[in-house]
Each structure stands twice: as C-alpha cells, then as structure tokens.
Amino acid sequence: MADSAAPMGATSPTKAGDVTKRDFLKLTTTAFAVVTVGAIAWPFIRTLAPAADVLALASTDVDIDPIAEGMAITVMWRGKPVFVRHRTAAEIEAARAPVPNLPDPQEDADRVQRPEWLVVLGICTHLGCVPLGQRPADQRGEFGGWFCPCHGSHYDTSGRIRRGPAPRNLDVPEYTFTSDTSIRIG
Amino acid sequence: MAIGLHDSSFKNPVIRWVDQRLPVFTMIQKEYGTFPTPRNFNYFWNFGALAMINLMVMIATGVFLAMHYTAHIDYAFDSVERIMRDVEYGWLLRYAHMNGAHLFFAIVFIHIWRGMYYGSYKAPRELLWILGVVIFILMMATAFMGYVLPWGQMSFWGATVITNLFSAIPFIGPEIVTYLWGGFSVDNPTLNRFFSLHFLLPFVIVGVVFLHVAALHITGSNNPLGIEPKGPQDTLPFHPYYTAKDSVGVVAYLGVFALLIFFFPTALGHADNFIPANPLVTPEHIVPEWYFLAFYAILRAVPDKLGGVILMFGAIAVLFVLPWLDTSKVRSMRFRPLARISFLIFTVNFLVLTWVGAMPADGIYVTIAQISTIIYFAYFLVVLPALGKLERPLPLPESISQAVLGHRATMGGGPIPGAATAKPMEKA
Numbered sequence: 242m243a244d245s246a247a248p249m250g251a252t253s254p255t256k257a258g259d260v261t262k263r264d265f266l267k268l269t270t271t272a273f274a275v276v277t278v279g280a281i282a283w284p285f286i287r288t289l290a291p292a293a294d295v296l297a298l299a300s301t302d303v304d305i306d307p308i309a310e311g312m313a314i315t316v317m318w319r320g321k322p323v324f325v326r327h328r329t330a331a332e333i334e335a336a337r338a339p340v341p342n343l344p345d346p347q348e349d350a351d352r353v354q355r356p357e358w359l360v361v362l363g364i365c366t367h368l369g370c371v372p373l374g375q376r377p378a379d380q381r382g383e384f385g386g387w388f389c390p391c392h393g394s395h396y397d398t399s400g401r402i403r404r405g406p407a408p409r410n411l412d413v414p415e416y417t418f419t420s421d422t423s424i425r426i427g
Numbered sequence: 428m429a430i431g432l433h434d435s436s437f438k439n440p441v442i443r444w445v446d447q448r449l450p451v452f453t454m455i456q457k458e459y460g461t462f463p464t465p466r467n468f469n470y471f472w473n474f475g476a477l478a479m480i481n482l483m484v485m486i487a488t489g490v491f492l493a494m495h496y497t498a499h500i501d502y503a504f505d506s507v508e509r510i511m512r513d514v515e516y517g518w519l520l521r522y523a524h525m526n527g528a529h530l531f532f533a534i535v536f537i538h539i540w541r542g543m544y545y546g547s548y549k550a551p552r553e554l555l556w557i558l559g560v561v562i563f564i565l566m567m568a569t570a571f572m573g574y575v576l577p578w579g580q581m582s583f584w585g586a587t588v589i590t591n592l593f594s595a596i597p598f599i600g601p602e603i604v605t606y607l608w609g610g611f612s613v614d615n616p617t618l619n620r621f622f623s624l625h626f627l628l629p630f631v632i633v634g635v636v637f638l639h640v641a642a643l644h645i646t647g648s649n650n651p652l653g654i655e656p657k658g659p660q661d662t663l664p665f666h667p668y669y670t671a672k673d674s675v676g677v678v679a680y681l682g683v684f685a686l687l688i689f690f691f692p693t694a695l696g697h698a699d700n701f702i703p704a705n706p707l708v709t710p711e712h713i714v715p716e717w718y719f720l721a722f723y724a725i726l727r728a729v730p731d732k733l734g735g736v737i738l739m740f741g742a743i744a745v746l747f748v749l750p751w752l753d754t755s756k757v758r759s760m761r762f763r764p765l766a767r768i769s770f771l772i773f774t775v776n777f778l779v780l781t782w783v784g785a786m787p788a789d790g791i792y793v794t795i796a797q798i799s800t801i802i803y804f805a806y807f808l809v810v811l812p813a814l815g816k817l818e819r820p821l822p823l824p825e826s827i828s829q830a831v832l833g834h835r836a837t838m839g840g841g842p843i844p845g846a847a848t849a850k851p852m853e854k855a
Binding site for chain 2: 283285287289290292293294295
C-alpha cells in the first residue's frame with residue numbers, strides 16, 4: 242500500500258466520523274471475500290444446469306403419417322409427454338366455436354399451425370399430472386378434449402382449460418412441420 | 428442473566444440471544460479469536476490450516492461430482508468423461524478434486540514433517556499426534572478408493588494389486604480378499620462399495636480432524652523452539668496475527684492449486700488411467716500415485732510376500748509409537764545437532780524411497796529400495812531411541828519472547844504493545 246506512514250497511524254483511533262485505514266482494510270477485505278466466494282460458488286451452481294448431452298436431446302422428430310383422423314399419439318420430448326392429436330372436423334368446429342368466459346382466453350387458431358393437428362404438452366397445468374384422453378377408451382371430460390384424473394380439470398379439443406383447478410391451457414410446445422407428414426418438436 | 432443461560436459477552440442482540448443458549452460464538456472467539464498462540468510460528472505452521480481448507484475443497488467438489496458420477500462398471504468411465512465434456516464446469520470440479528488430492532498429500536506430508544522436525548509429537552501432545560496418524564491412514568484409504576472410481580486401467584489394476592495385499596495374511600487372507608471384492612475379482616460389487624466408502628470416509632476424517640483440533644486446543648500449539656510459552660509475553664491472540672499469517676499461506680496455496688488445475692491438470696496422474704479398465708490386459712508398468720510410492724517401495728524391497736506387506740503397513744504403524752521411540756526431552760531439532768542430521772538423512776532417504784518406488788522392481792533398484800528401507804526403520808527403531816541417551820542438546824532459550832525479541836524483551840519486560848510486535852514477527 243502506498244500509505245506506509247508510522248505504524249501507530251494504523252491502529253490508533255482517530256476523531257469520531259473519520260475513516261481509518263482499518264475501516265478501509267475491512268471494507269476491501271470483505272468486498273474481496275464476497276467476490277471470491279461468488280466466483281467459487283458459480284462453477285458449482287453451473288454444474289447443476291442441464292449438461293451438453295441433455296441439451297443435445299432437446300428436440301424430437303415425430304412421424305405423423307400413421308395417425309388416423311380422430312386418433313392421437315403421445316411422444317416423449319425432454320422427458321415429458323407431448324400429445325399429438327389428429328382432430329376430426331367436428332372437433333375442430335367445437336374448438337373454433339366462440340366460448341365466453343374462458344379461464345385462460347385464447348383462440349384455437351393461435352394454438353395450432355394446421356387446424357387438423359393439435360400439439361400440446363401432456364402435462365396438466367395444475368400440478369403436473371398427465372391428463373386422460375389419448376386412447377379412445379379414455380374419459381375425455383365434459384368438453385371432449387382431456388380430463389385430468391388427479392383433481393378433475395376438463396380440457397377442450399383445443400387443449401384449453403374449461404373447468405377445474407388448472408390455471409392455464411395445456412402448453413403448446415415449439416414445433417415445426419418439417420414436411421406434410423412429420424413434425425419436429427423443440 | 429437468566430438462570431441456565433450462558434454469560435455471553437456479545438453486544439449484538441441476535442448473536443447474544445443465540446450465544447446465551449448455544450455459546451458457539453463464545454467458543455469461536457475463545458478458540459480462534461483470543462486463543463493464545465506462540466508468537467514465534469514460522470510458515471511451517473500454515474499447513475494445518477491449509478489441510479483443513481483442502482479437506483473442505485475435496486468434500487465440496489466431491490459432493491458435486493457424485494451428482495454426476497455413475498458407480499457401475501459399464502458406465503463409470505463414460506460418466507467421468509461426461510463430467511469432463513458435457514457438464515458445465517465439470518472439468519473444473521473434476522480437475523480440482525483430482526489435483527486437490529495430490530495437494531492434500533503434499534500438504535499433509537509437510538505437516539507431518541514439521542511435526543517430526545520440531546518434536547510436536549512429544550508429551551503432552553502424543554494423542555494429538557496419534558489422531559493425526561489416524562487421519563493420515565484414513566486419507567490413504569480414501570484416496571485409494573477414489574482412484575478406483577474413474578474405472579480406468581490404473582484404477583482397476585491398482586485396486587487389484589492393493590486388495591491382493593490382504594491375501595498375504597495367513598489362512599484367512601484369500602477369504603478376506605473375496606469379501607473385499609464381493610466376488611472373485613475386482614468387479615461391479617467392488618466398485619459400488621468403494622464408491623460408498625469413498626463418500627463416507629471424508630466425513631469420518633472431518634470427525635477425527637475435529638478431535639485433532641480439540642486435542643490441539645487443550646495442549647496448545649508447539650512452536651519452532653519447542654519450549655512451552657511461559658506467559659502472555661510469549662503468545663499472541665490467534666486473530667488477527669495468525670489468521671493473517673495463514674492467509675498468506677492460503678494465497679500461495681491457491682496459486683499452486685490454480686497452476687496445477689489450469690496448466691498441468693494431468694501432470695501428476697498416469698496416462699494409463701485414460702484407458703477404460705480391461706480385466707484381461709495389465710498395463711506394462713503399474714505405479715501407484717506418487718504419495719504412495721515410498722511405501723510401495725518398501726513393499727517391493729522385501730522378497731517375501733507377507734514380509735513385504737508387514738513392513739509396508741509397519742512403516743506407517745511405527746508413527747503411532749514415535750512419541751515413545753524418541754527418548755529425548757528436547758522437542759525442536761534446532762537444539763539437537765545429531766538428531767537434526769539424522770532427520771535430514773531420513774528426509775532424503777524418504778525421497779529416495781519415493782523415487783525408487785516409481786522404478787522397475789529389478790536389478791539395482793531393489794538393492795537401493797532395501798538399503799532405504801533399512802535406513803527408514805533404523806531412524807525410528809535405533810537412531811531416535813539411542814540419541815535421546817547419547818546426544819548432548821544445545822542450551823535451550825529461557826523463553827520464547829527472550830529468544831525472539833532478544834535484547835528488547837530484557838529491556839522492556841512484559842507484554843509488548845501491538846505496533847512493536849510487527850517487526851519481530853517477520854523474523855520468526
């Protein structure tokens with residue numbers, strides 16, 4: 242340090258309100274320690290983030306050619322189920338009909354890229370269960386979409402929440418049509 | 428003060444409230460704040476604190492590595508490579524853990540060397556020393572099992588060789604080895620139990636370190652002169668004097684650590700461990716990590732299997748009885764001219780053992796290892812017991828302050844004000 246005056250100056254108390262060399266040392270030491278702890282903690286925290294191999298599996302290609310009208314399949318994407326439903330004309334009509342007082346208002350047209358294909362994350366927005374309605378024998382709830390057996394949320398043919406405790410519509414993942422018969426999710 | 432509450436001297440109401448009910452702050456203040464510490468420490472007294480910090484680094488990095496590691500022979504090697512390549516900063520944690528182990532042993536070797544040179548094992552610090560030897564043995568077991576986990580060639584064959592040492596035990600040896608393996612060779616059950624124990628033992632070490640430090644705070648630290656402090660003029664409060672001096676060592680330690688991690692991360696390891704374990708092919712030249720080499724040399728110096736194993740374990744076990752083998756009342760070798768030379772020879776001899784342990788086990792190297800083994804044991808079993816009787820030690824100083832401060836102490840007498848102590852500290 243530049244200040245190399247008599248050692249007495251370092252420890253002797255100065256007038257009230259004055260800043261002593263000891264104050265300066267305490268402040269810089271503390272600041273340095275905080276930065277150091279942060280710098281050491283950062284790599285540890287980062288190891289908890291998704292690793293490169295996990296991120297590499299972040300998109301899934303789905304062949305939708307074999308899905309007949311009225312049928313649906315479930316595919317895994319990032320460890321979660323994604324519902325791909327080939328909607329019938331009646332289902333599309335039901336989804337497009339105006340509905341007053343939706344809990345999470347959204348137009349069906351904003352939720353699909355092609356009207357006959359509905360792609361949603363198969364996870365109830367209430368507490369994360371997988372709703373029923375993928376298989377023909379499943380209960381589909383009062384609105385013909387999905388029904389969550391955990392706490393009784395009803396989703397319509399656009400995957401919108403109509404009744405029950407779920408706060409939001411089923412999420413629509415990012416996806417693109419790579420051809421007329423296949424989509425890439427993620 | 429209410430009845431049943433500790434009489435706390437802290438003013439901060441929150442700290443005071445806690446301290447009255449659980450006097451941890453009083454304890455920290457007593458053991459690390461005002462704790463009277465000999466005023467004449469040199470930098471060799473940094474290494475206990477450094478070892479403590481290194482232990483914490485190993486546990487922190489180890490816990491996070493364990494979150495990514497898979498203890499299965501089919502996945503272990505790949506999971507370590509995944510840590511290196513895919514996990515964010517995984518390379519940093521793994522290299523810190525790997526080189527941290529090397530540094531840990533370097534620090535502990537110096538710490539033990541310090542204790543041997545300055546006679547820190549002598550009464551009343553025998554139990555303190557014994558606890559230290561226990562920590563050293565636990566460290567070796569932990570390091571050995573940790574080295575097996577990446578499941579490379581050296582992991583596998585190191586594990587095979589070391590576990591086979593136990594087959595030298597008469598009658599029940601082969602049975603013991605089968606139980607160590609959980610099978611008939613080093614295999615998946617072995618890897619699983621080694622992972623479990625490698626996770627457990629560091630916390631056992633923490634426990635023994637706590638006892639080591641507790642014992643230290645009963646007897647107080649030894650010092651370079653090896654004479655007990657006679658009063659407040661011979662000591663300084665631990666804080667800020669030795670927290671500051673330890674910090675200097677910590678900065679140097681972190682510098683060396685960073686140099687290893689960032690520039691020579693694999694310099695101390697063995698290239699064969701980057702080859703996945705293969706139970707059908709033994710590497711041409713099996714070498715343990717450098718910190719085991721001296722003991723490995725003793726093992727190979729003896730032509731008899733059981734004899735070699737006994738001498739190798741004996742080389743460590745002899746440390747337990749060191750306080751009673753050294754019959755001299757004088758602690759510091761500064762005042763023991765003959766012991767000082769003997770210990771210097773012992774030190775060089777230990778380095779020779781380390782070197783010869785890495786050499787092939789034939790020809791001249793076996794002879795060197797045998798001579799060195801004899802010197803190693805002769806120091807403990809012949810030289811130290813005899814010197815206590817034969818040697819005439821140099822006169823000891825009257826007190827620490829008298830030796831450190833010289834004429835100033837005789838002039839002033841009594842405690843020296845803070846400012847005046849700064850200079851002699853640097854000389855110590």
